[in-house]
Amino acid sequence: MKGLSVTNVTKRFGDITALDRINLYFGENRIYGLLGRNGAGKTTLLNTITGRIFADEGSVILDGSPVTENESNLSRIFMMSESNYYPENMKVADAFRWTGEFYDSFDRDRAVELSGRFGLSLNKKIKSLSTGYGTIFKLVTALSVNVPYILLDEPVLGLDANHRDLFYRVLIETYSENPATYIISTHLIEEVSGIIEDVVIINKGRIIRNEPRESLLSKYYCVTGHISAVDEFARDKKVIASETLGGLKNAYIEGTPDKRSMPEGLSISRMDLQKLFIQLTGEGGNMQ
C-alpha cells in the first residue's frame, strides 16, 4: 500500500508511556500538521517513524515495507530535527555537500539559493550559528532534499517574524513545484493553520484528533452575544468552552449552527484551529 502508516505504535521510557497505541496514516503529497503541546510526544513519534528510536510495540510501514534499517525507505524520508545532529566542526557548505552524497535527490543549487534568501552564510560552522540560523540551516536542507516524505520538527524555532514569513512562502513554493508529504510538528498553530490540510492532534502520547482541517473545524462553531442570550441558546447544546468579557460571552459549541433559527442579537463565527487546539489539549479541556 502507498503511503506511510503507523500501526499500534507504543513507546515507553521507564514508567512513562510516551506513545500509546498510535495509529496514523500519512498519504502521498499532503501537508499534515502534527499538533501537540510541549512533551505531548511529537518528537518521539517522528523519531520512531524514522527509526532513530525503536518502538516497543507496533510498526512503521512505508509503501509496504518497514522503514527501520531499510536503505531504500530511509532514503525517501528526511527528518529535520529540533536538535542539531551535525558534527562539531562542519561548515554549512560542507553539510550541503555531504547531504548531496547521502541523498541523490538533494538539490545543492537550490540550497545555496535558499541560503542567500535567508541570509545564511555558507562558510559558518553549523554549531556556531544562532538558534534562529541553526533552524534556518536545517530548514534549507530539508527544503532542498526533494524526497517524498519530509518531517519538520518545530520548523520555526527561534525564527523572527520575517524569517517565519519567508519560510512559509518557500514551503508552499517548494510544495507546489515538487509535491511531497510534509509532516509539520509544531505548537505554534495559528501560523500554519492555513497551510496544513490534515490535522493530527497528539496529547499525552495519544492521538485525539486526526482528520482534514476543514472537516474538523466544521464540527464546531462559536456564538457571541449577551451572557443570558448565549446561555439560553447553548442550554441544549454541547459547549466545549466559553469565555466572558463583561456582559459578553463567547461559547464554543460542538455541532453545526442552524443559521435560520438564530436568535436575535447572537452572532456566529467559525472555530479557529488554535482555539480548538487549546480547548482539546488544555488543562480545562473536557474532551480527552
Add this chain to the structure above:
Amino acid sequence: MQLHFEDERPLFIQIAEQIEDAILSGVFPEETQIPSTTEISVSYKINPATALKGINILVDRGIVYKRRGLGMFVAKGAVGKLKNRRKEEFFDNYVSKLVSEAKRLGFSKEDIIKMVERGFKE
C-alpha cells in the same frame, strides 16, 4: 486582501470571493490572466489545494477558465455574470441586515429611505 481565519466561511470560499471582488473592481479585466494557484497560496500562506478549490468554484460558475499551458483567465462576460449574481444576493446580504439594524435603532422606514437618497447624492 486578507483572509479571516475566524470567518464562518471556509478559506476556499473566501478566496473565491476575493478574486470575484477583484474582477468586479476591474483589477483583472475579462480575458486577462489571474494569479496562479501557487501565487495565491504563497501570498495568502495557505495550502495550494485550498487555493485550487477556491479557483475551481470560479471555474464552475463560469467566471474563469483554463487556457492549457498558460493558466487561468477571466471569462468573457464574467463581470456581467458576477453583477447579476450579486444583485440577486443584494437583498439578503445588505437590505435585510440594514432593516434589522434600523429596527434595533428605532429608525422608521421613511428615515431609511431618506438616508438612502442622501447616500445616492453624495
Add this chain to the structure above:
Amino acid sequence: MNIKAALKYRLYESKKSVIIFYLAVAALILLISTTIITIKTTEGKTNSLEIATIVFLFILGLNSFRETFRFFMQNGISRKAIISSQIMCSLILCLAMSLIDNIILVIGKNLLTFGGRLDFIGMLELMYGPQNSAVAAFPVSFLFCFSIYSMVSALGFLITTLYYRMNKGQKIAVSVGVPAALLFVLPAMDKYIFRFAISNVFAKVIRFAFEAPANAVVSGIVLSAAFYGFSWLLARKAVIKD
C-alpha cells in the same frame, strides 16, 4: 550506495588526522636526524613509531561513534551501513598505515643509519628479535602491524559504542568496576581461591597467542573480528540521544 557514501565520509574525516599524524612523524625523524648530524657523538634508536600509530588508531576508534552516528542517522543511513562503513574504513586505514610504517622502517633501516649511529627498530623486531631474511621481514612485519592495528582500532570502537549505549549509572559502574575487577578482585581470587590457576592459564593463552609472528597475526585478526562482532550487537540497537 548508502554504505559507499558513509565510507567516503569516514575516510574523508580520517584523512586529515592521518596526514597530521605523519607530518608529526616526519618532523620527528627530521629532528632526530639533524641532532645526530650536528652532534657527532649521539647515537639513537627509534622504536616508537608503531606504538604511536597504535595510540593514534585507538584514539581514532574511540572518537568514531557518537558524532558520526548522529550525523548518519540525520541523513537516513542504516545502522548496518554505519557499522559496515566503520569496519571498512578501519581496515583501509590499518592497511595503509601498516604499509606506510613499514616503508618508513625500511627507509630508516637502510638510508638513515648515519654509519650505524641510528637504528630503526620495528615492533616485530622488538618483540621477536631480528628476522633472518630481510626480504621476508617486510611482508611479515606488514601483516603483523596490520593485525595489531586492526585489533586496537576495533577495541577503541567497541569501547566507544559500549559507552554510547550505557546510561550514566552503567558508565560509572563499568568505569570503576572493570579496573577494580582487573586490578584487585581477579588477582585476589587468583591468589587466594584458585591458587594462581587463573594467571597460569592466562599466561599460557597469551604465550600461545603471541608466541610467533604468525600466531600474533591470527590472534589480532580473531580479536578484531570479536570486537567488531560485539560492536555490531551494540550498534544494532543504538538510538539517537540528545
